[in-house]
Amino acid sequence: MDILNVLEKATQINSVSGSENEIRKFISDNVKKYCNELSVDAMGNLIAHKKGSGKKIMFAAHMDEIGIIVTDIDDKGFVRFSSVGGLNLRNLVNLRVRFANGVEGVIGAEEESFKDKPAISKLYVDLGAADKKEAEKIVSIGDTASFVGRFVKCGDKVVSKALDNRVGCAILMQALSEIKDCENDLYFVFTTQEEVGLRGAKTAAFAINPDIAVAVDVTDTGDTPSAPTMAIELGKGTAIKVMDRSIMCDADVRTMMIETAKKNKIPYQLEIMTDGGTDAGAIHLTRAGIKTGGISVPTRYVHSPSEMASVSDIENSVKLLYNIAIAQW
Template structure:
């Protein structure tokens, strides 16, 4: 296996950067890539756009920097916080989690008394930051503050387990591929997008500005390889998945076939992905302006939108290699 910069990955996974507040992880990424690109800029919404110049096909790559979070909506008299979701939050996964705010305040998620777990909804949950009353709580947090799950990223010789794998792992694959690309005529735009989890907003505006010839998004996808999982032909360790469709896109046949051809030519294992729910940045990109032929390279991931999303290092490595070949060969 090539030397993946796992220290960088750990820092990226630990960075507080929920949707709409991506500056911490953006700074990490900017520092990691500035020596490998010709131009680098941040657009008005906060997307980080890095260009490696070429005279050929204009290719936009997109991976989103943001992750899901919880936003404070109300502080009660006893100092407990009510919240709403920023992105897809599951009540069952959220119960008993530790959460951390941008300034380092840590709380835990508790619940009102309920008769059955079936009754567990977000409005039955609260955040306990250890405040004795409303006044004390208001010195610690404000309405509109956002916290995220708080746990240590774990990386061993086979796997990664962490919050924010969706989609720091896509961003990481783009970074590692950028370092490995040799010569290419393609005009490459590496776009690290904002606000994907709340409706692919950053990708939409970035694509409008870039007007790419083709686009590829990098994101995680679900798997069907756990006990009694919903049937799905994607599993950990079998390589990156080439998306066919999800709720937001039917991937362009030419882009999809080109990605498959590169995997076959370079002996890289791959899978085909049909996702029956959810979407990625490509959903917004492909209907920008007069249309952009788009595809998605998906990284198989278990336990999505939790603090223990799991991916295999072999899939990361194979994704980086496949991305390298996709980008450095000429695209018709």
């Protein structure tokens, strides 16, 4: 499996939270030959099971991406919307969005009032429609759209929309394809609706009830001029999560991950993310509690159409996940 080819295709699929059908099909088509059992649960999570008699380990990466949802169409044909996931309103003006039917529009703002007090109610999507009737032929209330951001390689870096979290999905897919013989009972779970409340991970973890879980996602960095203080940089290795706003990772799992990285000479960083969370936050509180850790890919400009990550960090994340999966716990 060519992870960069997979990642490019995955990022360009539009699958906003609650509308994950297309990305789920893409992942399913690519992993079905590498697992013993493939299923989809009621929440839409895709679960690839590689059977074993050892520890039951769940790896989770969310399939969904941030976007917008249509809430109203005014008389002039401008589309009003709400957010799906966390959006930086100031960064939305003049961005393009793409709806499931392929139609693109441009986000505009009621300039003066938006400058004074940014609010999503002051934003709209311009479809180029002449009036409401024409716009209603293009989109409907409840339609979702993702941001337009093509996949670009910049040296050791890749830039695209939806690296959060198609990069996590690609890492799970690659590791699964490389695992041949393994004693552990492995579940590779591609979850839904993470961006709107870690919802898919919660039900999947309840059903699987793993001994150990590892969530794979992106994390912020502290290596740009405007970044807050954070000991995470692009190109310095995969990130082993210590904590984020939703979880204090299990100490035993974290120690095992660090020892695995050291043993296999995998460069790593320790992640403390004070703003935001991942599927790990929902998983570790499921049932009577699940020992949970996290692998994170350092990523600049998260929740934008131009997220940036390092290829070497991605590859090292695959190596860490692979070695965690085959380890004797």
